Amino acid sequence: MSAPIRHIVMWRLRGETAEERAEARSRVKTLFEDLKGRIDGLTHIEVGIDVSNVDYACDVVLISEFTDSAALKAYANHPEHLRVREALGDLRIGRFQVDYPSQGPAHDPLVHP
Numbered sequence: 226m227s228a229p230i231r232h233i234v235m236w237r238l239r240g241e242t243a244e245e246r247a248e249a250r251s252r253v254k255t256l257f258e259d260l261k262g263r264i265d266g267l268t269h270i271e272v273g274i275d276v277s278n279v280d281y282a283c284d285v286v287l288i289s290e291f292t293d294s295a296a297l298k299a300y301a302n303h304p305e306h307l308r309v310r311e312a313l314g315d316l317r318i319g320r321f322q323v324d325y326p327s328q329g330p331a332h333d334p335l336v337h338p
Contacts, residue, residue, distance in 0.1 A: 227294050227295070228293065228327065229292060229326070230290065230296070230297045231289070231325055231327040232289045232290070232291060232300075232322070232323075232324050233287065233288050233289075233322065233324075234286070234287045234320065234322045235283035235287075235320070235322075236253065236283055236318075236319060236320050236321075237283055237318050238253065238284040238285065238316055238317060239318050249316050250275075250284050251274075252313070253272065253284075253285045253313065253316070253317075254274055254285065256313065258270065260305055263305045264299075264300055264303050264305055264306065265299075266291050266293070266296025266297075267289060267290075267300060268291065269290040271288045272286070272287050273285065273286045273288070283321065290327055297324065
């Protein structure tokens, strides 16, 4: 069995005004947090919204952890994840990703019903 995999994604979001960007950030956070407990193998999910407001910062970060690389691969095509991607449409204008073997839980594991 392979090690747990941590999956971190950061986005820059579309928005002409501060209000539009704030709404976009909130939408991303809500949609991804709604995945809790819906995808087998997803053991942790956390979404952070940038508060630094520096021009080089990303708007949102997703920190998630999967039981193994197979679970992460399955997540990419899972209907719930695809639903979120479709709902976000072209809201994301920049995306950065890092996947790496985890040395321990990001936080308390999610409880799956």
